[in-house]
Amino acid sequence: MLKVIKDYGSIILIGVCILIGYILLTDGFAVLSSFLFPSIFDVLKLIPEYINQLFAGLKSSLYLLVTAYVLALVCAIALGTLIGLKSGLRKNATPYINAFSAIPVPLLTPYAINLFPTFKAASIFLIWLAAFWVILGTTIGAVMSIDKRYLENAATLEMPRLEKLFRVILPAASPAILVGCSVALTLSFMMLAVAEMFGASSGMAYFVQYYSDFARFDLVMLGFLFTAAVLVFIMYIFDKIKHRILHWTINN
């Protein structure tokens, strides 16, 4: 318990300050419109009634997010490593990668809806695409700029290809790849919100969208708070994994 306070004390303190600020602006001095910014206590009172709906939303959102993100991770790292290692392939592929990755993924929504049989598949595709481009780009760059000396070291040991890939190339590139992965995770959240605005029947962004149509801003606020809590938790897990992988670098 003491350790938790020591490690996270300041984080909790900042959270409490924001909360107090909000209470002062709403309940305290009524600076903000109570219609758009309901009292936090009213919002909290809604939890028991809506908790099931929130968790059902979480489940369907996570399904989309995790499927798309993991698929993007695997595809982008595999392809990115290949392109990064083969300079000929890289030279020919780079202009197309640049061109395609410049298209804002939300603009492809109509195509996705028409091309895929279900809403789920279309959403997964859009989230996948958003994450894919970012991870692909950073992986190519990361693999390309691996310190040549590591590769020479592996060469003097006559390491077989597959072992070289997993024991040398990917670890050496992992710091840069992980930067791309965390950007891609944030982008996936945004695409999730876009994807849930059409055709979804549950989900975290759907919840917010649905109740804002009825002008129920207390529920919108609840949805925001819940989503924020989930994001913080996912990012926390992500950071833990990142530290695990990068334990050998100076910054960890």
Add this chain to the structure above:
Amino acid sequence: MLEVSMNNLQFSYDKELVLDGVNYKARAGKFVCILGLSGCGKSTLLRLIGGLEKSNPEQLLVDGKPVYGPSLDRAMVFQDYGLFPWMTAGENICIALKQKYKTWDKHQRKEVALKWVNNLGLDEELYDKLPLNLSGGQRQRFATARAFALDAPLLLMDEPFGALDAVTSALLQDTVLELWQKEKENRKTIFFVTHSVDEALLLATDILVLGQAPSKIIYTHSFTEETKPRRETLYTDPAVLDLRNRLTKIINDEIAEKAYRLHEQKMNITDSENNKSVKKHIA
């Protein structure tokens, strides 16, 4: 144990000629130390032998065969970056052993790795540490342990102890010398690049001095089993003292010549600048 022969070996990076006709033959089991100014091509020569740079197949032969690429027969120890930072020091040795002895299991690899860790005077508890958490000297020792564990007949060492303090490098020199001497008839052939004349005198059976790039060999010296200096006689034996003076003079002459050349270049540049400004003035 491998013989290395260079026949008029030439090498250039892009268009810049670095080695301009190096002729040398190192018989099997020799300990060859290479001296020379910074930038003269010592590392390049080692990289050629190691197969990290492409050489002309007629100009460089190892064991009578051209060098087409890196090989487990030619273990390398570099300054500073011999270990993969994402593996523990011990894993670094084990992964090398795994490539060389494909049939060994994990335990055999670890056993041999630990043996070499001990041979180099390292504490066994360092085995599980990351290179990041080792001192520079400990890292070099692990890199050296890895090279010796591979038991390659040819060992290429590029200023392996250059960045260490005098005491630590003396300890490592003694260790390497002992490990090399121990093998009697099966001694490894070692190429060892160094900046230090004393280090070369202590370790080498043969000393090469490279001139400035594009470089050739400008001086060689071979010791016999009897004349090879030992640490005790390094500063007392008149023959060794004489040789040290000669080597130091050669290197100092090179430095003086290089400094003169740089000075000339600078003068030329300032001259031409002066001319320009004078011309401007007149115009």
